[in-house]
Amino acid sequence: MSRKPRVRSGSGVTMHDVARAAGVSAITVSRALNQPQQVSPALRDKVMQAVDALGYVPSRSASTLASARSRTVLVLIPSLGNTVFLDTLAGIETVLAEAGYQMLIGNSHYDADQELQLLRAYLQHRPDGVLLTGLSHAAPFDDLLRRHGLPAVYMMDLADDGRCCVGFSQEEAGAAITRHLLERGKRRIGFLGAQLDERVMKRLAGYRAALAEAGCHDAGLEWLDPAPSSMQMGADMLDAALAARPDCDALFCCNDDLAIGALARCQQLGIAVPARLAVAGFNDLQPAAWCTPSLTTVATPRREIGIQAARALLAMIEGDAPQALRLDLGFALMLRRSS
Amino acid sequence: MSRKPRVRSGSGVTMHDVARAAGVSAITVSRALNQPQQVSPALRDKVMQAVDALGYVPSRSASTLASARSRTVLVLIPSLGNTVFLDTLAGIETVLAEAGYQMLIGNSHYDADQELQLLRAYLQHRPDGVLLTGLSHAAPFDDLLRRHGLPAVYMMDLADDGRCCVGFSQEEAGAAITRHLLERGKRRIGFLGAQLDERVMKRLAGYRAALAEAGCHDAGLEWLDPAPSSMQMGADMLDAALAARPDCDALFCCNDDLAIGALARCQQLGIAVPARLAVAGFNDLQPAAWCTPSLTTVATPRREIGIQAARALLAMIEGDAPQALRLDLGFALMLRRSS
DNA sequence: TTGTAGGCGTTATCAC
């Protein structure tokens, strides 16, 4: 008494079909595809021919289920609209693709809760490892990771607690660009911050430290808004800043979007940049070199971060390098006309 | 004689473990999670408690394998660095997430061969449907799709062959912005094109049609470069164009990046925009409203395209709406200072 | 409303 045949997924061709067509057993097909050197050339050819003839596409689900390895890596980033993370993704992609791994992209929208939900959801795919943005995550998030024993690499920043991380010191970068403004003779240097994520707050900390060092920190020169940054917001914040503190003589914006909006507003208002007001951004996005005047900013090695983080994670997954590493890729000041 | 236990994936907690903890059978756990209304509240609570207590995360692989449905949708786009596609992705994401579907993102880098490889690779995940960018794909690509009987929706453009598509007429958009330049009194209107993908070529066709209509098409005013567009390229192309045809009085750039680079170069060279040379872009990216002078461009409903395309695909997957649709979401001219 | 039996497509393990 046979039952109704079930619906088949994909084109319906299975490894057994290929095996039958090639006159071998299923396991030989599996080996011919995954460990070719373990199969004699003659059979290997037969198998490959059958694969092509039938249009066979292996089922990742079955493979994952049987082997307990998904050859998949989860990447969690705060935003897909930010070039910074796209460049990082591009770097990751090249490394993973070469190693035969695929990438699951999760966009947390800068929200720790959403990040946790994403992790939960994507854990269903049993990723072999995770690439994370930033060091701070919701407490249950870290628990989940541990519970599942998932190798993780933290990107964009540097930890000192033994976690594997690839990035640069956000704080030092913020301090460095602030010092540059000080060297230009500015003394009442303001800070425009949006989004207020972990990294922005560290840049702010660096800014404060540099100013304190020079004896000219002034809390009244900081303007912070938790909303996502945009050029419009940069323009608005510039208005607010100058209205509140007309004596302000420089602005460090937490990212280039803000800076470019502020710069455009300066143009409209006829404010002399950098003489009357110097402006600096962060990240060195494409428009920074093209706006008027060109924007002084901090170039960040985000593509390289993606590449190195992916390599480190693959090493952890393969068990090659059990020990965690801490990779500082640095940053570079791009000094242009706006300062 | 029992064998060695195999390595378990995930945290090692399976549906059976949950069932045992809750004192029910595995299938009841499955139903409590997937069709809650089919399980009595009492048992449902017990199950959910056990799920939480054990930190159970279902295995998508097992589910996919057993049900022949992956609840996964493949999205193929030409680039991750282009805001246009990111906005589309964002739209898709909201719809899919709400429906409990996950999205696999494939970046073809504007390359038909890579796109085919991506499809092959991602078919291993047995997606339930595909969202595609543009109408033209490699021939084996369409074969593969058919062979696997995959529901597909084509985004960004409009087909007339019964395929399900959501977008707007690239050609009409190109014609419309060209007509606007004609209305401004321009007669020697040039075209700057990069990337030269399907959509750029259609915008070019629209540009030609509009000029031919007005009796002033001039093939010597077209500058085309298959390399990816950038602001730098826009600046370089402006130089080349004016060197070759100093009589050129307007430029339609195939995208905003090019236009903004050209605009910036005009500023540097002291070329009066729009009096001496009008400039128009395409897509209405954020900087278009902020550059100097602000950029006339074509606003495209890309987020909405993502939303509607995802909805259409889900309908096809669920079998609600077997018939294909052709959804024209239109475009809008954004007339600003550069024309 | 709940449970039992069996199979989805692949790979690990152990024999030959």
Added chain:
DNA sequence: GTGATAACGCCTACAA
């Protein structure tokens, strides 16, 4: 180098 067998974790079909 090749093959038989038994999992992997879940869901469909059917039965109670």
